[in-house]
Amino acid sequence: MEQNWNVLKNACMDCRACGLCETRHNVVFGVGNPQAEVLFIGEGPGENEDLQGEPFVGRAGKLLDVMLEAVGLSRKHNIYIANMVKCRPPQNRDPLPEEQAACAHWLSEQMRFINPKIVVCLGRIAAFHFISPDFKVTRQHGEFIEKDGVLYMGMFHPAAILRNPNQKPVAFEDFVKLRDKILEICTRTTLNFDD
Numbered sequence: 001m002e003q004n005w006n007v008l009k010n011a012c013m014d015c016r017a018c019g020l021c022e023t024r025h026n027v028v029f030g031v032g033n034p035q036a037e038v039l040f041i042g043e044g045p046g047e048n049e050d051l052q053g054e055p056f057v058g059r060a061g062k063l064l065d066v067m068l069e070a071v072g073l074s075r076k077h078n079i080y081i082a083n084m085v086k087c088r089p090p091q092n093r094d095p096l097p098e099e100q101a102a103c104a105h106w107l108s109e110q111m112r113f114i115n116p117k118i119v120v121c122l123g124r125i126a127a128f129h130f131i132s133p134d135f136k137v138t139r140q141h142g143e144f145i146e147k148d149g150v151l152y153m154g155m156f157h158p159a160a161i162l163r164n165p166n167q168k169p170v171a172f173e174d175f176v177k178l179r180d181k182i183l184e185i186c187t188r189t190t191l192n193f194d195d
């Protein structure tokens with residue numbers, strides 16, 4: 001598996017299938033353990049992610065890491081984090097439909113390899129695509145929805161929590177629910193509180 005994963009990653013890192021390749025600094029393939037049972041999905045890289053080549057860095061990424069670590073999860077050990085679009089759109093505009101379409105197969109391939117038991121959609125856009133076009137993050141965050149044998153959960157995007165810190169306690173409850181579900185259904189995931 002590792003060899004095939006690396007082939008996929010290398011191919012993605014060289015991708016020039018849409019115009020975003022002209023302005024990116026780095027392809028943001030993803031980070032974490034590709035054998036994880038829990039996959040987090042975001043929309044696309046921002047400025048810090050583009051510069052560092054890693055999803056969810058900067059202030060929003062730090063907040064995500066703090067909440068993850070409080071429930072024994074970490075991008076170093078037991079989850080994988082990827083975006084729907086791998087290259088940053090200029091000035092953080094929304095990815096165009098044709099850019100999303102060109103990029104979608106990379107995440108599909110990642111999902112096929114990882115074969116997660118739980119998929120967490122960070123923010124409205126990911127939830128729209130993977131859970132339902134009617135998904136309302138404010139009302140339905142923290143709910144598990146089964147699709148094809150996989151449990152999907154929508155969460156507040158960490159950048160939205162930074163903009164509205166009142167949401168932090170409610171948002172953290174979703175991480176606790178996630179931990180409880182992992183303990184219930186995941187057989188290979190070890191919660192980690194070492195770092």
Ligand code: SF4
Binds near residue numbers: 018020086099106
């Ligand atoms: S955004 Fe996706 S499809 Fe476009 S160049 Fe980057 S990796 Fe390729």
